[in-house]
Amino acid sequence: MFEFEFMRNALAVSLIIAVLCPCIGVFLVLRRYSMIGDTLSHASLAGIALSLSVGGTPLAGAFVFTALCGALIEYLRSHIKNADLALSVVLALCVGAAVTIISRGGLNVSVEGLMFGSMLTVTRGDTLLALALCAASVLTLILLYDKMLFVAYDEEAAQIAGVRVKAFNYVFMVLTAAAISVAIRVVGVLVLSSMLALPVAAALQLGRGFKVTLVFSVIFSVIDILAGLILSYNLNVAPGGLTALVSVAVLLLVILAKNANKAMKRGKRI
Amino acid sequence: MIVANQLTFSYTDSPPYALQNLDLHIAAGEYVSVVGDNGSGKSTLMRLILGLLKPTRGTVGTSAKRIGYVPQRSDYARHDFPLTVGEMLRSYARIIGADAKRETADALALTGMQAHERSLVGGLSGGESQKTRVARALIGSPELLIFDEPSTGIDRASQDEIYGLLRQINRERGITIISVEHNLTAAMANSTLIYHLHGGHGHICTPEQYAKEFLRV
Numbered sequence: 001m002f003e004f005e006f007m008r009n010a011l012a013v014s015l016i017i018a019v020l021c022p023c024i025g026v027f028l029v030l031r032r033y034s035m036i037g038d039t040l041s042h043a044s045l046a047g048i049a050l051s052l053s054v055g056g057t058p059l060a061g062a063f064v065f066t067a068l069c070g071a072l073i074e075y076l077r078s079h080i081k082n083a084d085l086a087l088s089v090v091l092a093l094c095v096g097a098a099v100t101i102i103s104r105g106g107l108n109v110s111v112e113g114l115m116f117g118s119m120l121t122v123t124r125g126d127t128l129l130a131l132a133l134c135a136a137s138v139l140t141l142i143l144l145y146d147k148m149l150f151v152a153y154d155e156e157a158a159q160i161a162g163v164r165v166k167a168f169n170y171v172f173m174v175l176t177a178a179a180i181s182v183a184i185r186v187v188g189v190l191v192l193s194s195m196l197a198l199p200v201a202a203a204l205q206l207g208r209g210f211k212v213t214l215v216f217s218v219i220f221s222v223i224d225i226l227a228g229l230i231l232s233y234n235l236n237v238a239p240g241g242l243t244a245l246v247s248v249a250v251l252l253l254v255i256l257a258k259n260a261n262k263a264m265k266r267g268k269r270i
Numbered sequence: 271m272i273v274a275n276q277l278t279f280s281y282t283d284s285p286p287y288a289l290q291n292l293d294l295h296i297a298a299g300e301y302v303s304v305v306g307d308n309g310s311g312k313s314t315l316m317r318l319i320l321g322l323l324k325p326t327r328g329t330v331g332t333s334a335k336r337i338g339y340v341p342q343r344s345d346y347a348r349h350d351f352p353l354t355v356g357e358m359l360r361s362y363a364r365i366i367g368a369d370a371k372r373e374t375a376d377a378l379a380l381t382g383m384q385a386h387e388r389s390l391v392g393g394l395s396g397g398e399s400q401k402t403r404v405a406r407a408l409i410g411s412p413e414l415l416i417f418d419e420p421s422t423g424i425d426r427a428s429q430d431e432i433y434g435l436l437r438q439i440n441r442e443r444g445i446t447i448i449s450v451e452h453n454l455t456a457a458m459a460n461s462t463l464i465y466h467l468h469g470g471h472g473h474i475c476t477p478e479q480y481a482k483e484f485l486r487v
Contacts, residue, residue, distance in 0.1 A: 030351060146361040153351055153358070157406070160320055160339050161365045207390065209354040 001233050009122040010186060010229060010239070016127075016134045017183040017195065018225040022203075022217035023141055024179040025196035027172065029204070030152045033083070036073065037193030039091045040176060043069035044184045044192075045114055046098040052107045059129045062181035069094060070173030078166065117188030117240030130182040137178045140171070148172070149210060186229075188240035198247035199224055202254045220250055271414060271446045272296040272319060276328035279314060283326055288314045290470040291328070296463070298333075298413070301440045301447045302474075303457035306467035312450040313342070315467070316416050319448070334414035334446070336366070338407030340400070342418045349392035355402050356387040359409060368410040377405035381435060397428025404435060415439065417449040421456060429453075433460055454485075 001007050028034055044062040046069075051061020069090050076086035102111055113121050141148065150158040151168055159165050180192060187195050199221035203213045228243025235242070274294040280287045288311040296302055304312045317323045318330050320339055359377060363370040378384045381401040386394065394402060400420065407415055420436065421429040433456055440447050451457040457464060457477070464480040466473045475483065 146364045149353070149357075149361050150365060153348065153353060156322065156341065157339070157362070158365070159322065160337065161362060163365060204350070204352060208352060209357050209388070209390065210352050211357065213352040 001230070005124070006122065007233065009124055009127045011226075012127045013122050013130050013182065013186050014225045014229050014239075015222070016130050017179075017186060018222040019218055020134045020137055020179045021183055021195045022199045022221040023138065023214070024176050025200045026203075026214055026217050027148055027152050028176065029197055029200045034193065034197045035087060036070075036176065037180065037196040039073065039087045039094065040066050040070060040180045041184060041189045041192035042091055042094040042098060043177075044180050045189045046094045046101070047181070048109065048114060048184070049098050049101040049107060052109055053101050053104075057125070057129070058109070059126050059133075059181055059185070062184060063133065063177055066177035066181050067174045070177045071170055074169050074173050078169075112238075113188075114184065115189050116238035117184075117186050117191070117243075118238065122185050126185060133178045133182055137175050140175060144168075144171070186239055187225075187243055188238065191240040191244040194244045194247055195221070195225070198244075198251055202247075202251040205251075205254045205258050207258075220247075220254075224250055271298040271300070271334060272330070272332045272448070274318075274328065274330040277315075277318065277325055277330050278327040279311075279318060279323065280326045287326070287470050289318075289467075289472075292472045294330075294465070294472060294474065296446065296448065298446050299440070299444050300463055301436070301449070301461045302463045302465055303449050303451040303461040304465045304467060305451050305454065305457055305480075310467040311470055312467055313418055315472075316418055316448070316450055320416060332414060334412065336410050336412040336414075338410070338412035338415045340403045340407045340415070340417045340420060342422060351392055353391050354388050355383060355391055355394070355405075358391055358402070359406055362406050363409045366410045373409045377408045380408060380439075381405040382431075395428075396424040397431065400424055400428065400432055401435070404432065408439070412445065414446045414448070417447065419450050419452055421451075421453045429456070436460065 002011060028036060043066040047062040047065025048058040050065055051058055073086050073090050076089055077083050080086060101107070110118065110121070147158065147163050147168060150161065151163060151165055155165055179196070183192055183195055200217045202220045203216035206213065206216055224247040225243055227246045228239050231246070232239035232242045272294065274292050277289055277292040277294070278287055279289045304315065306312050314323065318325060319332060320337060356374060359374040360370040363373045378387060381404050383398065383401050383405055386398060391399070391402060420432050424432070436447055436449070437460055439445050458481065461477055464475055464477055466475070466480065466484060
């Protein structure tokens with residue numbers, strides 16, 4: 001299957017997503033922001049539609065518009081003091097913009113491909129841009145690792161330690177926007193938030209420290225995305241749906257293995 | 271170490287005021303317990319000293335270059351967070367620019383938490399959690415330590431250990447301590463000064479004066 005260029009591009013972008021999404025997702029899940037993925041994936045859809053309507057590059061349009069929407073969420077969250085409401089407002093803006101632009105017609109893009117994910121739409125240019133965004137995001141994460149960790153764990157303590165939490169939250173939104181814009185072409189709008197949350201949920205079941213949880217989030221994410229990609233090629237279905245199903249299956253397997261391990265330990269004690 | 275002049279604060283920038291025209295001077299090396307009824311402004315005063323809130327009128331400032339803070343235990347219900355005690359302390363040390371390895375080892379030794387370096391913070395008992403927070407506050411050699419109800423939610427034996435540790439830090443290292451207290455017995459036994467807040471106004475005195483004036487002993 002990898003004799004085709006589109007599959008090689010899809011594989012490359014999938015591996016990039018598999019590394020980037022859990023690195024951002026672990027902080028989103030721990031800050032109880034999982035649903036932000038859903039709102040920003042719709043922002044990404046609106047960004048692609050907007051960019052195509054003015055003859056721009058889909059990935060660049062998705063990144064810029066998603067980053068702006070991420071900043072808007074942060075601005076609204078700090079002003080109306082209600083994260084759920086901030087997400088609802090931005091979701092309405094993004095869905096409204098996307099539906100309006102797409103329903104006008106004339107865009108050379110498959111809406112189904114954007115909603116469910118598609119391997120055929122990933123070009124070599126997309127792959128290189130995704131690689132650049134991923135490298136920049138991972139480098140930022142490495143440089144800001146301790147601050148990211150502490151803002152997620154205890155925002156007030158981070159502030160007392162000298163972290164400029166507000167500015168930091170905006171940087172984090174840009175990183176989230178980068179991950180979502182990269183992932184949307186392969187996994188699609190509808191299941192993107194599961195790519196941010198499910199591998200992390202599986203890794204959290206291991207009950208280990210932060211670094212181990214982060215490493216296992218990436219390992220589970222690689223398994224989910226590669227299995228989703230290969231199965232979708234062989235079954236001739238959209239990769240997004242299968243990736244989400246594999247993610248749920250992996251999470252259930254990890255929970256079962258954890259419970260079996262607990263039962264065995266209890267049995268040994270008796 | 272801490273100076274407040276006509277310090278006034280309202281959460282709405284208008285009356286009612288949580289704190290009104292407070293004048294306060296705390297010298298280095300003191301152990302001050304801040305006491306008063308619920309809603310008297312104790313935690314608000316701590317947040318103003320920490321710079322987390324800005325005064326509505328007046329000023330408050332500290333000469334301490336580094337402040338360690340141990341918040342109320344209820345603020346820390348993060349049992350689901352995958353973080354070991356060692357990871358938390360080293361991360362905090364790196365953020366404030368301290369030597370992560372050495373400072374973490376020292377803080378764990380002082381609080382008797384060496385055996386828990388690899389334990390998850392969410393799996394610790396109440397007393398162990400509090401000692402971990404004290405260990406974090408000690409990183410970076412602070413000149414001022416601020417506690418918000420250090421004995422809330424922990425058993426008697428752990429309370430004794432925590433107060434023993436606070437006295438030791440205060441006397442042997444000369445670190446100034448300000449502690450919001452509901453535990454009057456602990457406040458009387460440990461502090462060099464008591465700051466009594468009532469109706470947004472404050473009054474500072476020794477534990478002996480406090481016993482005479484407010485407890486009628």
